[in-house]
Amino acid sequence: MALSKILSEDFLTCIICRERYEEPKILPCVHSFCKKCLEEHVKVKLDRKRRFPCPMCRRECKLPEKGAENLEKSRLLANLAEVVNKVDEAKTQDKCETCALKEPPVDADATKRCLKCDDNMCDVCSAEHRRHGACRDHQLIPLGELSDETYASELRSRQQILCNHDNKTPAEVFCCACEMFICGTCVCLEHKDHACKYIPSAAKGGRESLANAQEEIGQQERRVTSLLSIMKERKMGLYRHSEKLKESISNREEEVIALVRISGDRMRKEVDEAMIQEKEVLDPMEKELELIQGCFVSFKEFTNALIIHGSDPEVLQIMANCLRRGKELTEMNLPSIPSTIRLTLDVKHVNNMSTVLRQCMGELRHAMDKELLWSFCVDLNSDPPETLSHVAVDAEGRVFVGVWCNKDTKRNKVNVYDVGRRLMATITNPELTGGSLAGIAFDQDGNVVVRSQSDNLVMIYSREGKLQSDFHSQQPHAVSVNSKGEYVIAGREAIYIHDKDGVVAHSFPDPLQGNAFKHVAVSVTGDILVSHPGAHKVLAYNPVSGVLKFTYEANGCGDGHVNVPKGMCCLANGDIILADDGNHRLHLLSPDGVFKKFLLTKEDELKSPQDVALNPDGKVVVVEERGAVKCFAFLD
Known part of the structure; x- marks a missing residue:
């Protein structure tokens, strides 16, 4: 999936507020939401054991002592949202920022943007910018190309992850034991005997593990899709059978129309009630299967984006959580489709229809196969x-x-x-x-x-x-x-x-x-x-x-x-x-x-x-x- 496509679709939209993510937090089920949205959700759904259901899949999650603030941050979504915000900001700046600093200020339309300086410039200022010795290697792109992948990719490449210990020094190493990003100094001081790898090497292994998890999830998803197909066909069959049954009742009713109108209404109501009862059994099951299927789809979308577009730190930061969630989904016990009970119409031939109306119309009963x-x-x-x-x-x-x-x-x-x-x-x-x-x-x-x-x-x-x-x-x-x-x-x-x-x-x-x-x-x-x-x-x-x-x-x-x-x-x-x-x-x-x-x-x-x-x-x-x-x- 292209980065530009992810940035333009609902991947960065919180399903609660339907807005772009702000301070996205990721739950153990790998579903992400804005921090404020989660805080509002937790206020309503938190139980005495400090547990709350995921707003999307209803998986039970534990709330940290310090609240939603201490829930794990989704680095991938946060970084991608930051890129989108910068792209949107650049598009709104249509005047040359260099000309605006002159004395007196000059109102000139911007035509290009420097990816290094994050400034919009007119043709004159961009040419002067290129002639300056310290700026000769800066990349200038036309403003009309800000929506292309080049600018977004450049912004992504400039995003860094800092050492988890001091939150200042750029991290170079990932500690597999602690699941932390660390600098070279902390490797010697804090993680000397731990299994540490350079971030690119650790991320490569993480991508391979996620790809394997995706394959297993794909198999389970296909089984859910098959169950959903059977469920929908069962519901359609239930509807067709009910309609056919009501048609049979109506045909029978026409033979004794003057005497059986009331009885016909009664029996059609029984059919409808029977169908409603069966739907009350099938509808929740269908929703549960659709919910499970949604978990698989969202897991695949997220991990696919993480594999393809996630930076090495982002992959490593969420890899273990994704693998755990993948195992949960793979081992999930899928619900079995319950058997449905159908009615059929017993028809008996009678002579005196006026006195044996019920026998003439027949009786609804549970149908039997074969x-x-x-x-x-x-x-x-x-x-x-x-x-x-x-x-x-x-x-x-x-x-x-x-x-x-x-x-x-x-x-x-x-x-x-x-x-x-x-x-x-x-x-x-x-x-x-x-x-x-x-x-x-x-x-x-x-x-x-x-x-x-x-x-x-x-x-x-x-x-x-x-x-x-x-x-x-x-x-x-x-x-x-x-x-x-x-x-x-x-x-x-x-x-x-x-x-x-x-x-x-x-x-x-x-x-x-x-x-x-x-x-x-x-x-x-x-x-x-x-x-x-x-x-x-x-x-x-x-x-x-x-x-x-x-x-x-x-x-x-x-x-x-x-x-x-x-x-x-x-x-x-x-x-x-x-x-x-x-x-x-x-x-x-x-x-x-x-x-x-x-x-x-x-x-x-x-x-x-x-x-x-x-x-x-x-x-x-x-x-x-x-x-x-x-x-x-x-x-x-």
């Missing part, structure tokens, strides 16, 4: 055996479940269940030559899109099961629809994008081929995600160029490992949920394919998940191979 909201089992045949293969949920909450029969693919079908999980329709096509009806997606009109690999067909049905249209696609394994309404088909050997009329707009090869049926999904950003169960991989492609963007692989059972990946869906923030058939779990991936965590595992009684989808409320619906359809709610 909560199973509902489940049902599809009635599957055992001979020939049937399994579940796909799931999708439309905008109205109807659940579409794919049923697969490996021995007789003409029996394949899609069951349609209403919001009460009652079977309302079945989509079949017995006229298919090879059967293999599978895959479920919705076009922009809400129609159901399925495929038949052996017939090289993609078919569009109404939600009631009536065939609307079909088009040819080469050996389609899986189907999806992008935001443009185009059909995205994962074929056996390539990825095809068909326009709304079923014509291939473009395609690109898919390097992984096999007999195991693929699954396909379109991410929030439009990328095409293809899972390859046989290869134990998930590939993500750019939808236009076909360039591979990432691969999620590593066959196994550890974090980030998959064993027969199946269906996928994408959250609004771009995260990806992946069904891991062989490991009986759901993976949560970042938008760029990085493993984040497991949403559900075998311990959550998840068995052979085949596909996953989101319902209109953002809940996760998953189908298991043996017939179970389950809906889960997650806190995050």
